[in-house]
Amino acid sequence: MNQADLLKELRIDRSQREEHRAGPPRWLWPLLGALIVLLLLAVGAWYVLNQKAITVQTAVAVSPSSNPGAGAVLQATGYVTARRQATVSAQITGTLTEVLIEEGDRVQKGQVLARLDDSAYKASLMASQAQAAAAHALVNQLQAQAAQNERDAVRLESLVGRGLVSKQDAEQARTQVNSIRAQLISQQRQAKSADAQVTVAEVNFDYTVVRAPFSGVITTKDAQVGEIISPLSAGGGFTRTGVGTIVDMDSLEVDVDVNEAYIGRVKANMPAEAVLDAYPDWKIPAHVIAIVPAADRGKATVKVRVALENKDGRIVPDMGVRVSFLEQAVNAPAAAVPKGVLVPATAIAQRDGRSVVFVLAGDKAQQRAVTPAAQNYGDMRLLPDQVQAGDTVVISPPDDLKDGMRAAVAAKAQD
Missing domain, CATH: 1.10.287 (Helix Hairpins)
Structure with a gap:
């Protein structure tokens, strides 16, 4: 082979040089772009899901020794009611010339409350x-x-x-x-x-003189001097049907609604303990008066009347109250305080066949496996370990709530 042939063999073909200079195939670039977009979307979705907080309801775990319902067979909520109260009106229609009462006044039976034009x-x-x-x-x-x-x-x-x-x-x-x-x-x-x-x-x-039918306290003043009062509603709202409402404070008691599934635990004359929502540290001795023999089909509850053994000026009608039905009277020897904390029964959820509770640590929900004690405390459950007194637990945890997720406490509705 001569020198010219050798030089020809060493020469690089121009088409091969252009092919090497072009780099990866052109069809590969759209695929790489799509993969990058999918990756960015996945990262964004993960970020959004981890940043969005789930709204939950919470309660505080309490020690059995500080819980007003500890040792209770059952707990129920209700309201203070007056067995004796009346809206005082005249038996004739007339114009008021005097109104001698104000809210909060104590009146005696037969005392003049108002006078009509006579x-x-x-x-x-x-x-x-x-x-x-x-x-x-x-x-x-x-x-x-x-x-x-x-x-x-x-x-x-x-x-x-x-x-x-x-x-x-x-x-x-x-x-x-x-x-x-x-x-x-x-x-x-x-x-x-x-x-x-x-x-x-x-x-x-x-009849032109309106008198108190019994001794009590005036809770509302419904009419003023110059207004027409009548025992019958008439006049398109221009006629008052009452001067005021009088309540016999000695007749105050508590009406509570007990779930019909647990009404068998309540007996007449059963000792109880009442705690007003307004005074959570004040425990009032009480006892069951009677179980009303009628059920509310809408709420699946039975009304129970509870007598308050101590009467006090702080107790007023329509106050919210929680009643604990006790196995023994409050002054009876107390049993040993169990170890652990009490949480609402609704705070215990099932995850993967295990009982768990979610405890809020800052804005994160921590899932903790628990083993509730066999003994019940009304609508509370005893957790011997894993939860400490003062921990905030989630009530009725949503199914999509997972360990480590962010949670926001729902604001309570204002009355």
Whole structure:
């Protein structure tokens, strides 16, 4: 091979040089772009999911020694009610001229609370009294006339025997006596009717004064001077049906709704303990009065009446209250305080066949496996370990709540 052939072999083909200089195939670039976009979307989705907080309801784990329902067979919530209360009104329609009450006033039975305009009723009473007086005066007149006619008739009858007067004159005198007696009887009955009218007028006149039906405390003042009050609703809202509401504070008790599935645990005269929502550290001894023999099908509950053994001015109607039904009275020897904490039963969820609770640590939900104790404390459950007193636990954890996820506590509704 000559030198020219060797040089020809060493020469690089131009087409091969252009192919090497072009780099990767052109179809590979769209695929790489799509992979990068998918990767960015996955990273963004992961970031959004981890940043979005799940809204949850929470409760605080408490020690059995500090829980007001510890040792309770059952717990239920309800309200303070008054067995004796009344909206005081007048029995007639009239205009108020005086209102002598204010909210919070203590009144005694028979005390005057308000007065109505009595001018018309007073005039009617005076007219009835005048008519009754006239009727009685006429009765007296007829009585005198009847006595005189009787004497005249006796005198004429005696003269008839001596032939001094005719028998007809004597009979006419006797007829006159009988006629006057009949008039007298009729007038006496009219006088009684007039007396009855006076009584009616007096009653109506007395209705213009509104009195307290029993001793108690005024809780509402519903009318002012100048307003029309009536026992019946009328006038398109311009007529008041009551002056105010009076409550007998000695009749306060508690009505609670007990789930019908647990009503068998409650017995009459069973000891209990009440804690007002307004005073959570004040435990009031109580006992069951009665179980109302009727169920609420909508709520699946049965009403239980509970008596408060200590009456106090801080207890007012419609206060929220939690009642713990006890196995033994509050002053009975207390059992040993169990180890662990109490949490609502709804805080315990099932995950992968295990009982778990979610404890909030900052804004993160930590899943902890627990083994609840066999003994129940009403609607609370005892957790011997894994949760400490004061920990915030999630109530009714959502199914999508996982360990380590962010959680936000739902704001409580304002009343």
